[in-house]
Amino acid sequence: MTMLKIENLHAEIDGKPILKGLSLTVNAGEIHAIMGPNGAGKSTLGYVLGGRPGYEVTEGSVSFDGQDLLDLEPHERAAAGLFLGFQYPVEIPGVSNVQFLREALNAQRATRDEKPLSGAEFLKLAREEAKKLDMDAEMLKRPVNVGFSGGEKKRNEMVQMGIVNPKFAILDETDSGLDIDALRIVGDGINRIMRAPDKAVLLITHYQRLLDYVKPDFVHVLADGRIVRSGGAELAHELEREGYAGVAA
Amino acid sequence: MIATAELPTNRDEAFRWADLAALQAARALPAESATVPDPILPDAQRLVIVDGHLVDHLSRAVDLTIERAAIASDHALGRHAGGQGHRIALAPRSVTTIEIARVNAGEDSHTPLEIALGEDAVLTLVETYTGAGWSNALTRFDLARGARVMRAVRVVDAEGFVSARDEVVIGEAASFVCVTLGAATASTRFDAALTLTGEGAFAEYGGALLTAAEQRQECAVRVRHAEPNGQSHQLWRAVAADRSTASLAAAVEVARDAQKTDGEQSLRGLLLQRTATVNLKPELEIFADDVKCAHGATVGELDARALFYMQSRGIAKPRAQALLTRAFVADALDRIADETVREAFVADADAWLERAL
Ligand SMILES: Nc1ncnc2c1ncn2[C@@H]1O[C@H](COP(=O)(O)OP(=O)(O)O)[C@@H](O)[C@H]1O
Ligand SMILES: [Mg+2]
Numbered sequence: 142m143t144m145l146k147i148e149n150l151h152a153e154i155d156g157k158p159i160l161k162g163l164s165l166t167v168n169a170g171e172i173h174a175i176m177g178p179n180g181a182g183k184s185t186l187g188y189v190l191g192g193r194p195g196y197e198v199t200e201g202s203v204s205f206d207g208q209d210l211l212d213l214e215p216h217e218r219a220a221a222g223l224f225l226g227f228q229y230p231v232e233i234p235g236v237s238n239v240q241f242l243r244e245a246l247n248a249q250r251a252t253r254d255e256k257p258l259s260g261a262e263f264l265k266l267a268r269e270e271a272k273k274l275d276m277d278a279e280m281l282k283r284p285v286n287v288g289f290s291g292g293e294k295k296r297n298e299m300v301q302m303g304i305v306n307p308k309f310a311i312l313d314e315t316d317s318g319l320d321i322d323a324l325r326i327v328g329d330g331i332n333r334i335m336r337a338p339d340k341a342v343l344l345i346t347h348y349q350r351l352l353d354y355v356k357p358d359f360v361h362v363l364a365d366g367r368i369v370r371s372g373g374a375e376l377a378h379e380l381e382r383e384g385y386a387g388v389a390a
Numbered sequence: 391m392i393a394t395a396e397l398p399t400n401r402d403e404a405f406r407w408a409d410l411a412a413l414q415a416a417r418a419l420p421a422e423s424a425t426v427p428d429p430i431l432p433d434a435q436r437l438v439i440v441d442g443h444l445v446d447h448l449s450r451a452v453d454l455t456i457e458r459a460a461i462a463s464d465h466a467l468g469r470h471a472g473g474q475g476h477r478i479a480l481a482p483r484s485v486t487t488i489e490i491a492r493v494n495a496g497e498d499s500h501t502p503l504e505i506a507l508g509e510d511a512v513l514t515l516v517e518t519y520t521g522a523g524w525s526n527a528l529t530r531f532d533l534a535r536g537a538r539v540m541r542a543v544r545v546v547d548a549e550g551f552v553s554a555r556d557e558v559v560i561g562e563a564a565s566f567v568c569v570t571l572g573a574a575t576a577s578t579r580f581d582a583a584l585t586l587t588g589e590g591a592f593a594e595y596g597g598a599l600l601t602a603a604e605q606r607q608e609c610a611v612r613v614r615h616a617e618p619n620g621q622s623h624q625l626w627r628a629v630a631a632d633r634s635t636a637s638l639a640a641a642v643e644v645a646r647d648a649q650k651t652d653g654e655q656s657l658r659g660l661l662l663q664r665t666a667t668v669n670l671k672p673e674l675e676i677f678a679d680d681v682k683c684a685h686g687a688t689v690g691e692l693d694a695r696a697l698f699y700m701q702s703r704g705i706a707k708p709r710a711q712a713l714l715t716r717a718f719v720a721d722a723l724d725r726i727a728d729e730t731v732r733e734a735f736v737a738d739a740d741a742w743l744e745r746a747l
Pocket of ligand 2: 183228
């Protein structure tokens with residue numbers, strides 16, 4: 142079943158074209174890796190799918206679970222099951238992780254006509270997820286990402302993903318800033334939360350190393366705003382050996 | 391009735407941002423009946439002041455010594471509230487909680503009040519302004535050695551104009567903490583002069599002004615360190631929506647003898663729309679050479695990245711804005727020590743946010 146279908150997507154920031162006719166189809170049960178040089182437009186793709194203001198779609202379409210994704214507000218996209226793991230998670234002074242995530246989860250549940258979780262129910266869920274990702278439960282009480290190291294921020298993204306339990310995750314360089322142990326924990330987390338026949342993942346990464354833990358079904362090379370090559374997991378190894386210049390040319 | 395000619399104008403430097411037109415308009419409206427707000431602290435001593443008069447049968451001041459007293463000020467607005475008023479004397483080492491309701495049905499009301507604390511006396515004080523018209527208060531505090539005041543003032547359910555002039559004298563090792571919340575449609579002017587007259591005195595004077603529509607709110611605070619080893623903090627947060635204006639003027643003055651003074655000013659404004667205005671005027675006048683004075687003054691908008699981050703997790707934009715604004719205001723309200731009072735003030739700020747966003 143098709144989950145995400147991107148067709149001829151063009152998008153610009155401040156009038157500067159960044160995505161230039163990108164097409165991609167992701168079916169339920171699949172993990173797709175997107176690799177590509179710096180500045181290729183990988184993060185832009187994530188932001189456009191998430192609905193970030195200032196990222197203007199000028200052409201093309203995106204359907205998600207049969208609905209027009211671009212027609213939805215960012216929070217409606219989340220409620221529809223989309224999760225965007227940020228390359229640079231944002232610090233929010235004065236708002237605790239617990240409050241933020243409980244608000245987020247209950248807002249999503251409300252949109253889906255589900256009952257809100259009580260404070261106690263939520264805390265139990267959050268503690269379990271933190272534990273599975275080896276994050277100190279004390280960090281749940283701290284303001285969102287404030288004073289977290291780069292690796293802790295990425296781990297916190299995964300805890301959030303575990304809590305909201307999305308259908309579709311776009312993970313933007315979730316592996317950067319992680320040491321080798323954290324990489325394994327995060328990789329296991331992605332597999333545990335997202336490897337399911339009714340879910341799918343778009344894994345944006347620079348390096349092969351995360352793909353050793355999270356085996357992609359497809360690998361795509363994004364360069365200059367387009368998918369220039371697609372293949373299986375072996376394409377990632379080829380990229381690692383030969384660099385983008387050779388493969389994308 | 392006070393003649394218009396006796397009031398300050400915007401040409402006076404100290405009143406250049408003041409909403410004096412709102413003050414005049416508030417005076418002109420006929421009085422209506424006003425409701426007395428419910429107390430936050432039902433067990434506290436309670437003073438209910440309606441239209442400038444202490445109403446005995448609504449008050450409950452069993453353990454308080456209240457006497458008539460003449461109270462004067464030369465402040466441009468405060469002096470109009472001068473005259474025969476009340477003086478509360480708190481005995482040395484006494485511990486007292488007082489909640490004051492200041493209710494104005496309309497037109498002018500002028501309320502002089504003086505509170506004197508004996509050595510090591512402790513006072514928790516909550517004040518709530520409600521009603522309409524022009525409420526003008528003059529409040530003097532005199533803190534003897536080691537006395538402590540924890541005061542929280544809020545303007546809620548009020549329209550018209552509220553002006554409050556505080557004159558505070560803080561003795562040796564005494565501490566005065568005041569947090570003010572302006573969360574009504576009334577335009578306001580919070581004026582204060584605090585003098586640290588004893589060694590090691592402590593003053594904290596700040597709050598949150600939330601403005602919307604065409605409203606204007608402002609504070610004008612001057613803290614004067616006269617003796618060594620004093621500490622003062624002025625932390626104000628202003629949130630301005632629509633075409634409103636919030637102005638924060640805060641001055642610290644350190645006399646030549648006031649060595650080792652530690653002064654802090656943090657003035658921050660948040661614009662919810664670009665049509666709103668926040669004016670900031672931090673001032674330092676330092677005549678001693680061994681002092682530490684930190685100050686920061688910034689005006690900005692909500693962090694667009696944080697907003698999108700929250701939205702992308704499922705939180706609708708108005709709610710995300712409310713959460714971020716709430717966090718901004720919390721810096722000031724967190725200074726309220728009493729949990730019940732703090733929660734009530736936070737709830738007032740939340741209610742304001744619900745309306746404004
Ligand atoms: N806010 C922005 N304003 C202008 N240009 C931007 C902005 N964000 C990204 N870009 C540009 O868009 C291009 C793609 O960036 P990005 O999507 O972050 O690439 P990648 O994630 O593949 O490294 C780059 O040329 C970058 O400079
Ligand atoms: Mg990127």
